[in-house]
Amino acid sequence: MTEPQTQNGALVQIESLKKYFPIRKGVLSREVARVHAVDDVTLSVAEGETMGLVGESGCGKSTLGRCVVRLLEPTAGDVVFDGKSIGHLRARTLRPLRREMQMIFQDPYASLNPRKRVGTIISDPMRIHGIGDRKERKQRVEELLQVVGLSPEHYNRFPHEFSGGQRQRIGVARALALRPKLIVADEPVSALDVSIQAQMVNLLEDLQDEFRLTYVFIAHDLGVVRHVSDRIAVMYLGKLVELSPAEELYTRPIMPYTEALLSAVPVPDPDLAEKRERIVLEGDVPSPINPPSGCRFHPRCRYATEICSEVEPPLVDYGNGHLAACHHPLNVDKETLARVQASPAHTPEAADATALPEEPGKEVSKPVPRRD
């Protein structure tokens, strides 16, 4: 696995990405409002890295994941994949690139076509991309079935003959069929039982080592995310609010939202559960149609002051690749705080340490005009 800090080996670069969904009303379908699903997120994922994406439902993590593999077209901003700008490519030009990026979905019951046999499900991507002949494809499917811990005899079975965990393995085999570089896994284990969840997590980790895969791992389970991720991005209402090396996020959360999220996870240890102080956040996540002013978390934050409702905090680098957007950062010593506040780079773009130095050899394709 690559070192998380590696700056030059970015496979995916998300640049000021915005995705708004219009809400239309009336006979003329006029746009009356917009859901700010992802609102100006800049993030990069290094080759071989696992980037965990966490947050509550509605925070935009799935939308971001879908923009990365271009199942959705961003409203503004761009995604640079392996040096190529793909944010606004047309379907036809995008198609060859689809081989390189695949997705694993949450629901193993809904993501497999019930009328197709397992062999067809897994070989279809290869057929579509014109890889191999029938015999070669069959051989490859049988290999893949073995790789994900199923048996080659399952080739002719239908999805309903499998349990949830096995189906999810079929989904993984399908994602691997084209030997992708990037896999976006959207809640790949949350529909599974705990004992099966562990099998799946271990499988995904083994596959990463074997095939040098890069993962974007979207999940709401902070335990699972910590286990698989090299770095973790925390999202709240469409904003990236904290980005940190995995272990550090758990020992030293900077953003109060992260702190609250961590403390809400129940600990399977009765004594510890009694002793620890639990921060229970009031209320629900506000509507992404009219997000709160300033820091979007301020209505639920116990440290919030006046400035929080007025000024949106920039994403600031606190060293060691740990970034957070907060006016009242936690777990930061005075020196770092002074240095950060004195720094002229107090804007989101400049402070984003993940922005990679441009490689002279690689030319980024022409910027595509933004649509708004």
Added chain:
Amino acid sequence: MAEKLLEVNGLKVRFTTEDGVVRAVDGVDFELERGKVLGIVGESGSGKSVTAMTLLGLTRDKNTRFEGEVLYRDQDLLKLPESRLREVRGNEIAMIFQDPMTSLNPVYTVGDQIVEAITTHEQASKSEAKRRAVELLRQVGIPNPQVRVDDYPHQFSGGMRQRAMIAMALSCNPDVLIADEPTTALDVTIQAQILELLDRLRADFDSAVILITHDLGVVAEVADDILVMYAGRIVERGGKRQLFYDPQHPYTWGLLGSIPRLDRPKPEKLHSIEGTPPSLINLPEGCKFRPRCPHAFEKCSEEPELKNRVEAPGHLDRCWLSLEDKRHLRESTIAGEARVA
């Protein structure tokens, strides 16, 4: 001693299907005392939900066969005629379901649905029932309840709907509250709110709670006693501390080991229980966990009974391994050290 509210003896539930007889619950015994929270833990298909639904007669059907007894106030709920059971259901024993999105009726207001629960069981006027509905919504933490009582379910968020469900369940001051995965569909932050609410209500209303979940973290936070179920039977039963600090059954070890934990250093690999749970139509011979158990030996071809094998009273398990072996073997299974109580 606390008052015993519910006693389940030798409960078996079988469903006759086209494929064969499904032994969903196969011999479950437990007792429930006032003011206590009993956690039932297990994977899908372990029979935990069927057990809970059977207590309320929700599994009654022409293809269902019951055995054993469910004693509540000296009457056997399994044999109670449907008309009598309706008086108990929702009134003395209430249930909260997993999915707050589908368990409320979308065409009635939240208030109407709570009012209906009250007027079904009590002689209360509509306006009196409505006043109580508002009060209940306030107690479960719905902001601005006088207004929100007239909202439809779709105007509530997931967490609020679950609160409304809890308000409805509490509307008749039930003795027993059965919560079937009440927080599974919710975000962790909302889960924390709901768990805190359940805990507070247990104290305020002095009811007993049966909490069904697959999340050991949740039971560690709120339960007093725990049942671990596998393939329709209890494999281990004991106090919360006994179960977490001195677990006796390899399945319990497996469950504990497979959770990625935030309170411990990250292990190289997660412990996983190999294989999948058995089909409830063709159960394996002997110990039901044997095919997946890494520590199985000859004796496991005979099924061990659920009994007390350790010094602590009230801690029962179904495993043939000697105490010595268990202490030794579980260390490797449960990541980090298992503290001995």
